[in-house]
Amino acid sequence: MPGPEWVGRLDIADIVRAHRAELEAVQRLSRQQKRVLTDIANCRTVVLGGHLDHCSRCGYEHPSYNSCRNRHCPKCQALVQEKWIEEQRSRMLDVPHFHVVFTLPAELRPIATFAPCVVYDALFHASTKTLAAFARSRLNATLGATLVLHTWTRKLELHPHVHAIVTAGGLTRGGAEWRPAQRRFLFPVKAMSHVLRAKMLAELRRAYREGAFKHFRDFHDPQAFARLMSRIAKLPWHVYAKPSFSRGEHVLQYLGRYTHRVGLANSRLLSVSSTRVVFRTKGTGVEKLSPLDFLRRFVLHVLPDRFHKIRHIGLYASSVQLERARTLLALPAPPRAEATWKQRLLALTGRDLARCPCCQAQLTTFPLPPIRAPPC
Numbered sequence: 001m002p003g004p005e006w007v008g009r010l011d012i013a014d015i016v017r018a019h020r021a022e023l024e025a026v027q028r029l030s031r032q033q034k035r036v037l038t039d040i041a042n043c044r045t046v047v048l049g050g051h052l053d054h055c056s057r058c059g060y061e062h063p064s065y066n067s068c069r070n071r072h073c074p075k076c077q078a079l080v081q082e083k084w085i086e087e088q089r090s091r092m093l094d095v096p097h098f099h100v101v102f103t104l105p106a107e108l109r110p111i112a113t114f115a116p117c118v119v120y121d122a123l124f125h126a127s128t129k130t131l132a133a134f135a136r137s138r139l140n141a142t143l144g145a146t147l148v149l150h151t152w153t154r155k156l157e158l159h160p161h162v163h164a165i166v167t168a169g170g171l172t173r174g175g176a177e178w179r180p181a182q183r184r185f186l187f188p189v190k191a192m193s194h195v196l197r198a199k200m201l202a203e204l205r206r207a208y209r210e211g212a213f214k215h216f217r218d219f220h221d222p223q224a225f226a227r228l229m230s231r232i233a234k235l236p237w238h239v240y241a242k243p244s245f246s247r248g249e250h251v252l253q254y255l256g257r258y259t260h261r262v263g264l265a266n267s268r269l270l271s272v273s274s275t276r277v278v279f280r281t282k283g284t285g286v287e288k289l290s291p292l293d294f295l296r297r298f299v300l301h302v303l304p305d306r307f308h309k310i311r312h313i314g315l316y317a318s319s320v321q322l323e324r325a326r327t328l329l330a331l332p333a334p335p336r337a338e339a340t341w342k343q344r345l346l347a348l349t350g351r352d353l354a355r356c357p358c359c360q361a362q363l364t365t366f367p368l369p370p371i372r373a374p375p376c
Helices: 012-026 031-042 078-089 106-114 116-139 189-209 224-233 248-259 291-299 319-328 341-349
Strands: 050-054 061-065 097-103 144-152 158-167 169-172 178-180 238-245 269-272 277-280 286-289 310-314 364-368
Touching: 012 031, 012 269, 012 291, 031 291, 078 248, 097 116, 106 116, 106 158, 106 224, 116 144, 116 158, 116 169, 116 189, 116 310, 144 248, 158 248, 169 319, 189 224, 189 238, 238 248, 286 291
Parallel strands: none
Antiparallel strands: 050 061, 050 364, 097 158, 097 238, 144 158, 144 310, 169 178, 269 277, 277 286
C-alpha cells in the first residue's frame, strides 16, 4: 500500500531530504552529486539565511530565505534565465535562426555516465565541427550559433543531446558580405547525421588513446572499445532541424526555455508519498517511480563542476565578427538593459517586493543570518 501522500506545494527538495540517506546507502555519489542534493535540500530555508521584510505601518512581517543558486536546482533558474536573456539581447542578430538538435545514440550512454565531461565535450566539438563544415561547403561562410546541452528525457532518463540555435546565414571569408541560407532549409539532416557520426567517433577514439576510459570496466577487454566503435558506426544517428524563426527576439524567448531548464521542474510533480513519486511526462502521460529510483534518475543529470553547458560558436563567439555582421545587415545595436533581481521578479510575477502586500507602504528589510555555514 502506498504511504500517506504529501500535502501542500510539491517540491523535489522534500524528496531529497526524506530519501537521500536511502540513496547513499545503495549508490556511491560523486562530490558534485552530493553538493547538488545538499544545495537543493537547503535552498530557501533557514540554513542559508535571508532577510525579514517588516512594515512599520501595519505590522506585516515576512521572512525570505536565500536561494542556493545551484544550476541544477529547480527553484533557482527563473531569474538567472531572465538575466541571461537580457545579456544575450545585446548580442543576438535580428535575423532568422534554425533550431538543430544533435543526439547521441543509446549505445554511448554507459560511457557518458562514466566520463560525462569527456563525452559531453566530444558531443559539443562534433556538433560544432559539423555545423562549421556545412557552413563552409554550402555557404562558404561562418555561421553564428548558441549550443545548449540537455541530458534527459521527459521521464528523467539519460538522453544526451545538444540544442543549437543557428543563424540562417553567415559572414563570407574576410567578412565582405552576409550570405543568407534558404529560409526553410539549413542543411540536409541526413548528411549532417553522417558527418556528426564521423566526427564524434574521431573524438571518442582520440579520448580513448589519451586514457579517458582506462578505468571503465567494460573496456578491460582490449577489443571492447573497437567493437563499440564498429557497432555505432553502422547505426543511424539522429539530427533534427526545425524551420527558422523570423526574428531574433523570438529566438531569444525560445532559447531561454532551453538554456536554464533542469531535468524536472517542481511544477511537473503530480503526487509524492513515502513510497511513490508521480510526475507528468508528455501530454497526459505520467511516470511513477519509487523515491529511490526518482533520485537515482535525478542525479544522472548532475554535470561536472565548471562544465559549460551553454556555448557560443562562430559569429557568436567573436565580438569583431558579430559587429561586422551587424554592420553589413544594417542592424541597430540593441539597448542594454540593467535590471535588478527585484525588477526582474516584478516583471515575471507582478510582485513588488519593496512594498507591503497589505497596505502598499515601503518595507524595511532586516538580515537573517544562516543557522550554520553551507556544507562542502
